[in-house]
Amino acid sequence: MKLYTYPGAPNPRRVHIYLVEKRIEIPFVRVDIIKRENRTPEFLERVNAMGGLPVLELDDGSHIAESIAICRYLEALHPEPPLFGQSAKEQGVIEMWLRRIELNLMVPVGLVWIHGSPLTKAVMKEQIPVVADQNRRVVARYFEFLDAQLASRVFIAGDSFSMADIVALCTLDFAANLNALRHAPEQQHLARWYERVSSRPSAALG
């Protein structure tokens, strides 16, 4: 097995944190996104037709792309400690939060990124600043929602650390890099959660 990755980018980081939490070691192949090495005809043909990172190459030569899919594959091979839940209910609740964080937080953060960042201006044919503004407000509202949710529990999906915390942490850190997309200090429950998950060794090593 080997992992095509670009450490530091938000989606690869999810897998790196997961690997540290699970104490799994996999050799890496660094693919430079800035040099667009993930868009070469060979990469698209052989590794991932969508061009995204990270991608896991299995020993049979096939590939699994998408960060959460890679982690779910590894979870089936290494169930302990469980990061996708054990009981049916835990599995369902963690999946609910994975989808909420992705669709209701990462998607709007991504729209701020592609429509509002000078860094993406070159690759986007048509940047629409009002879309970035609209989605900054969506993100701010979602931080309010998460803060209220976290008033009654320790982690995103319950009282145990899970994949949902990894995805949320990577999303908040990515958002914070996009000027002003940061949770407010008075959102004390969200701030307390953020401190707690950021201080795990995996957050620094992943």
Added chain:
Amino acid sequence: MKLYTYPGAPNPRRVHIYLVEKRIEIPFVRVDIIKRENRTPEFLERVNAMGGLPVLELDDGSHIAESIAICRYLEALHPEPPLFGQSAKEQGVIEMWLRRIELNLMVPVGLVWIHGSPLTKAVMKEQIPVVADQNRRVVARYFEFLDAQLASRVFIAGDSFSMADIVALCTLDFAANLNALRHAPEQQHLARWYERVSSRPSAALG
């Protein structure tokens, strides 16, 4: 257990098709989206703070929202026939396709819907028609990609029908309702797949 749902809407439909495929029966509670019954203070407080449908109420009174999370919960209780894969590799590949269909197809279809449909004009404070146009092109390109992918296999995630086919079918049918967002007849592999999954009894009953 009971399912809060609005049969006919794209996300609830995924769960209804899943239930037919799995031969699981759950009592429904119909919540009228058009009358905004899913946005009443009581629904937000008691059932789903995000206001979305469908939502599964468990026997302990707790709730699982998000269509795929509901199906994953039911899959843990009723593993046969498997719709999320059995081996680690099947599980990983199906998850990869679920995420691709959601993020690369359903998200742009949703942006066409909220920025381009007269039906959503009333609830969107600021509809941006150019976002709808941009995403119509994204969807058209994704149909090309899916067509090429389906040249070499029967179903979205391999040679067995899976949750990825259910999500893709519901997305294509929802897109087709948004004028012109339809795959082209010359996309023969995608068209063949569409005919095959549409002709399953679950597509009509779900």
